[in-house]
Each structure stands twice: as structure tokens, then as C-alpha cells.
Amino acid sequence: MLTVNNLTKRYGDVLANSKVTFTAEDGQITLMVGPNGAGKSTAIKCIAGLLRFQGEVLIGPYRNKTLEAKRIFGYIPELPVMYDSLTVYEHLEFIGRAYGVKDWKQRADQLLERMELSDKVKKLGKELSKGMQQKVSICCALLPRPQVVLFDEPFVGLDPHAIKELKQMMLEMKRQGCAVVISTHMLDSVEELWDKTLIMMKGQIVASRTRREIEEYGENLEELFFSITEGEAPRVQEERG
Numbered sequence: 001m002l003t004v005n006n007l008t009k010r011y012g013d014v015l016a017n018s019k020v021t022f023t024a025e026d027g028q029i030t031l032m033v034g035p036n037g038a039g040k041s042t043a044i045k046c047i048a049g050l051l052r053f054q055g056e057v058l059i060g061p062y063r064n065k066t067l068e069a070k071r072i073f074g075y076i077p078e079l080p081v082m083y084d085s086l087t088v089y090e091h092l093e094f095i096g097r098a099y100g101v102k103d104w105k106q107r108a109d110q111l112l113e114r115m116e117l118s119d120k121v122k123k124l125g126k127e128l129s130k131g132m133q134q135k136v137s138i139c140c141a142l143l144p145r146p147q148v149v150l151f152d153e154p155f156v157g158l159d160p161h162a163i164k165e166l167k168q169m170m171l172e173m174k175r176q177g178c179a180v181v182i183s184t185h186m187l188d189s190v191e192e193l194w195d196k197t198l199i200m201m202k203g204q205i206v207a208s209r210t211r212r213e214i215e216e217y218g219e220n221l222e223e224l225f226f227s228i229t230e231g232e233a234p235r236v237q238e239e240r241g
Helices: 040-047 067-071 088-098 104-114 130-142 160-175 211-216 221-229
Strands: 002-011 014-024 028-033 054-059 073-076 148-152 179-183 196-201 204-210
Touching: 002 040, 014 028, 014 040, 014 179, 014 196, 014 204, 028 040, 028 160, 040 148, 040 179, 054 067, 067 073, 073 130, 088 104, 088 130, 104 130, 130 160, 160 179, 196 221, 204 211, 204 221
Parallel strands: 028 179, 028 196, 073 148, 148 179
Antiparallel strands: 002 014, 002 054, 196 204
């Protein structure tokens, strides 16, 4: 489970996130959606431990910046960053050895095959296209079998086969009990995946819905999103109850 309590982030006088609070349950896929500038990326970087913030973020029972939390956490950033002089396979080997994954070679081969990278294992990071770098980033993050996985715009730059395969992998992780969080502004790309949606505006979560609530109350996620982001937003943390 991912637990976020009162996450607040300032850049000088600018309030980027204000008391962001939510949970992402095990065995569920949670969306973070919102227009550009809503504060999603800042919140994600705080959750991933890349930015200082006020509040509390727990990965399972552990604070997010602890070694115990990092062992069970996977993060796929919007912009992949690779080592220029390491090959694709060496990236997987580095992660496998760093995390102490016993069967890392077998696991790496499976992931590389699913992302259609088996013939690219000897290519250097600097030789890869952005789409290929994204695929390698996904393989590295999933290699240690994390219990909480955070995707930031995961489908950008991927070809149709990789998108289809990644969606299948997300559903597999859900069935295995992982807490999966996806930040995106492309609602149609995740329409069939999500269990819970968090809508952000101006650094806050302004609405939260489960799929069951959307169906029970006859709402449409896309219409709800636009009514909030282009109209009058409901009170912060509005939920059906």
C-alpha cells in the first residue's frame, strides 16, 4: 500500500502541492489525473523521494526514503534517464545485483522479450531512441518485483505493441497484489485499467472516485474530469459516501 498524508511542497513562495492525502491499495490500480500544472509531477517526485517535502509518504509500512521502502518500490519516470556507456543488458544486471534479485537473469530475459528488446541487449544507452529508453526503464523498475509501482506518463513514446504489453503487465501486477499508481493526462489510454481515480487541480486532490462509484451514480470519468477541470471544482477531496 502507498499512503500519502498531507504532502505539501513549496518552491519559495509558490505552493506546488497542498496537503495531498490519499491511499493506493494493494491489488488496485489508482490513477492520478489532472491538467498540465495540476501538481501531479511534483507530487510524484516527492513520493519517489526525489524532492524534499512536508508531510508523510509510506511505502507499505516504511517511510519512502528508507532503504526498506526502496526495496519494495518501483518508479518509472516520464523522462527515462540511462547511463550512456552501459548496454541495455548491463542496466538490468546493475539493478539485479543492486537489489539482490536471485533470478535476475531469467527475470531480465522475460522482461526484455516482452518489451521487444531481446535484440537490443548490446546497444548502449546513448544509442537508444526515447521509446526504447522508456522500455528499458520499465524493465529495470519491474525487475525486483516491487510491491508498489509508480508510473509517470508511462505510454508516451511507446509503440502500440509495447503499450498493449505494458497494460497486460499492469493487470498482472494488480492480480499479484501490487499497488499500482499511474499518473497521466491521457484518460482514454487507461480507461479499462483503473480501480480508483484521483483528480488534481492547483496542487490539490479535488475529487476521488472508485470505478464502482462512477458506475453506481451513472457518472462518466471523462465528463467528470472536464466538469471539474474546466468548470467549478468541487470541494477538496470530494468523495461519494
